[in-house]
Amino acid sequence: MNRRAAICVLLAAPLANCGGVQTALGGEGAEGANFVRLFTVFMIVCAAMYLIITVGLIVALRRRKSALTLDDRRHHETSPVLRPALAIWTALVVTGLAALTVASFLTDRSNAAVARDSRLTLTVTANQWWWDVEYHSPDASRTVHTANEIHLPVGVPAEVILKSNDVIHSLWIPNLAGKQDLIPGRVTDLQLVPRKAGQYRGQCAEFCGIQHSLMALDVTVESKADFQRWYQAQLQPAPPPAGSLEVAGYGYFTTRECSSCHNIGGTPASGQIAPDLTHFASRRSIAAGTLPMTQANVARWLADPQAQKPGNHMPNIGLSPDQVRALTAYLGTLK
């Protein structure tokens, strides 16, 4: 905690955002903490080098007693002190850089060793412009399928397998770890070892098309007990609708356009090309971080998805206000 405070001061507290949900200075994961530590080391060494150079420059400019110039016809001579000065400077630079390189290697090895025994595996598949998330389990009936969110138990190393269905994306949850690209035709992976419970935010970090800016995901790190509770809830199918509005919404969803793209477990709607909505209402945001999850925002989204996130793959179906109300009510039951 003290180290983080020191860094905040170092980086000008008003500008830094320690305690933010999407910051590389958070250090709430094992790799994230390694970053903060290594970054501090680099900052100190680099600041020292910068000081030496700029002070050297100022000293050089202010020196008055030179006689080795054109005015004295001695413009090709150099003071003997410059040869050892060059040697010292070179030694300093090489030593400093070598030290930084070693620090980098050690941190890299630490990151590689960090999650060798992961006990939780999930696959994140990136699409333009949303995240498909699937938790693995040796028992096929216990896989959880969700979208645009990740829950992780504190202290448990998690292995995240990364794939892409279209173009290159990049998954970046700065509070926990560095980023990894999701590349079509390849499988990459990311190890997450969250150390502190909290709500964080991840974002796509490789330009992937028109709505690259609005492709975030909500990350919740919680106690093992809370995680189990969440996982159990995710395994349940959607409850049948109660109430006339919700029934109307359910009827629309399962018989019209929605079901051709979206899946809601326990209903006939089983489209696979859009985010899974089985527990939609339990999420913190809509459309990969585009809007916070509120009833009003759901209605806004349904009324015209293209106005909220122009160019995304959910067309504006042209729902009537009644249909919007009904669907909003039904989706609100999908906790």
Add this chain to the structure above:
Amino acid sequence: MTGRPSFVEDVSKLPTHAFSYRSLTWWGIIGFMVIEGSAFVLTIAAYFFLMSHEKQWAPPPWEPPNPVAGTLFTAVMLLSEIPNSMIKKAAEAYDVAAVRRLLPWIVAIGVLLFVLRGFEFNSLNVKWYDNAYGSIIWALLLLHTTHIATDWVDSAVLWRLMRTPHGEEPRRLVDTDENALYWRFVWLSWLPIYFLIYWVPRMFR
């Protein structure tokens, strides 16, 4: 200029032409050879990069290219070095008559090479749009074809030029010498490509 000039050396007796690295255009030719050579090296690197993804190369069910046309091409290409070397020697000896006699051979051989190259494209057993393996061997063959095409045009133009009074100019013999040098680059760069198109896809099945 600062001050009055002080004349220290008379260069008027220096020649107005020279061969090899003493010629300005030689450096230009070398420059272009390095550029094209770099392009070939990188295409070859891409070839190995794509190959590293495959367990078998050529990837089944595609068959490796049929080597008959390519081997014939290589043989003719290597044989063309005989008149080419003769042209180069003649140019350096200022033997314009010999150059005028020999250049048409290179032009004729070039036509034969184009015909053989056409058969080569036909015997690759894969289309450029089938997969990346097809794309890269077509790319290698196409790059080398443009190579041959430009040097063939160069040689044809040079042949016509040497038949005019300009042929008796020492500088045009330097041009001839450099064109022969470039022809060597054309077949030297072909050899690894020949190997990569016709033989490597047989070695990894």
Add this chain to the structure above:
Amino acid sequence: MTAAEKAKAPPIDVPRDGPELTGAELQRRLARTWDSPPGLIGWLSSVDHKDVGRRYIVTALLFLALAGALAIVMRLQLARPGNDMVGAARYNEIFTMHGTTMMFLFAVPVMQGMQIYLTPLMVGTRSTAFPRLNAFSYWTYLAGGCLLWVAFILNIGPDVGWFAYPPLSGPQYGIGKRADIWAQMVTFTEIAALAAAVSLVATILKQRAPGMTLARMPLFVWATLVTSLMVIFSMPSVALASGMLLSDRLVGTQFYNPVERGDALLWQHLFWFFGHPEVYIIFLPATGFISEIVATFARRSVVHYPIVVLSLVATGILAFGLWVHHMFATGLPRVGYSFYTAASIAVSVPTGLQIFCWIATLWEGRPRLEVPLLYVIGFIFTFVIGGLTGVMIAAVPLDLQLHDTYFIVAHFHYVLIGGAVFPLLGAITYWFPKLTGRMMSEGLGKVGFWMIFLGFQLAFFPMHIAGLNGMPRRVYTYPAGMGLELPNMLSSIGSLVVALAVLLFVVNMVKSVLVGKKADPNPWNAPTLEWATACPPPRYNFAHIPMIDSRTPLWDQGKRMPVVHGLRVEDRELLLTSVLAAEPDVREPSAEPSLWPFIATLAVTVMFVCSIFSPWAVLFGAVPVTIALIAWFWPKSPVPDPEPTIS
């Protein structure tokens, strides 16, 4: 006469420069020989390297202004979270055009323009090697720039980022012709850069003044040599990559398509194999500027010249071994990454040595704090920050957090603006009298310097914070409440200050051209050969080719300039010397003005632009190109002249 006889014949008796033909009479006759024809034809057919260099610089500065205007639009959009001044699609086009224009149409061309203008003057010759190739290089660059910007204005400009990663830029996701236009513009500019580079290498190796051994070459010329060699080895990579992209999009090849055994990472390897040397191609000429300015304004030669030369060469070579550091997040083997971390950190050592030498020269000398030297100081304060953040992101654990965030945007603007634009502004101020015959205003220059230096820090330092606070690159907006509002607002304000400063610099340039103080041949009392001739130089550069025996000829010569004599006066002729010792070797004719480079560019433009739409254009378009090239080289007189000419 047969060729064999001509080879041995003594030189013809024609007017040659020397003790009998010197001074005003010589200058008059040389001026007539080296002049360009009048009017539009003359303008289009000029092969004078000073014309070509000036055109490159002016055109590049125009593109700088256009790309800068786009930057202001971007900063206005990002000044507030959730802003809707510019929509997503348009913003993506704007940042693509900004980066593409800056990298391909400003940074490399302006450096090559300065090199084309200055190199023959600095090495003491009358022209570059291959003057028509040089002219062709400019027209081709202009055509590529026009292609890109006409497309942007017609709303079919590229929107896939300046490095256009497939599959986003591929046939499936890159709809329409936007990415094709980008890829073809790359072809134009890469051909232009390669042509200029070959010409510069030949000029430096073969046309140096007698006595100018490699060890006596100005450091800017060394930087030009290293840079040009880097262009020759690296540009084919991007040409190949963009060619493969065009072919994937146009004729269905599968180079980058993972479904058909291709690989999206193939693009990244090929692109960055070019892309990393590219930034040193931009930076090393700037170090050349610094060396020349420091020597003149410290009033002594640069300390430890051999170290500076070795640093240039080492940087040029090492630059080719770093490219994977752009791909640290793509999941390649960690062991391989370690090598690239070490290499990327090591490449800063030679630059660190150059910085030592410059500071030592200032220490050893008596610096005059005039505008060019102010920009050198601004460079050191700014570039070194960028270099140090570069050391940071060379470390994989740090890069995995900082890659593709605004921290990287901050880093590369610090090294590109601090490391290339500041030296460029100093260089333009320094060589302005040589190019135009007038001095720039010192007062306006000082104001402009402080504005751009301070405005730059305000604009770009907060971006480090924004990146650390979670702001990725290439976003048209960001959410509130993440600590991004303040850094973005500061950046936007700073960018407006920078824009004003650039405007002020341009005003200074225009005003000075019109009414600036007229310049003596050597107003700064500088040591190198370009200052031995008038401001601006006559078309033939030097009335007599000088002979030199030191690195600082104008400081060591004394009252009289030793020269060689015997070159023809009625035809264009210059002197070739040997590569290492620069001994006079061959008298070489120099090309006369010709329209064929311009016509060849027209033919090439038709071929390339049509091939965006159909592959057959490559075949059919090659015919006019071939005809133009043959006409270019075919001698224009039916019989050869008594002594050779190139027409």
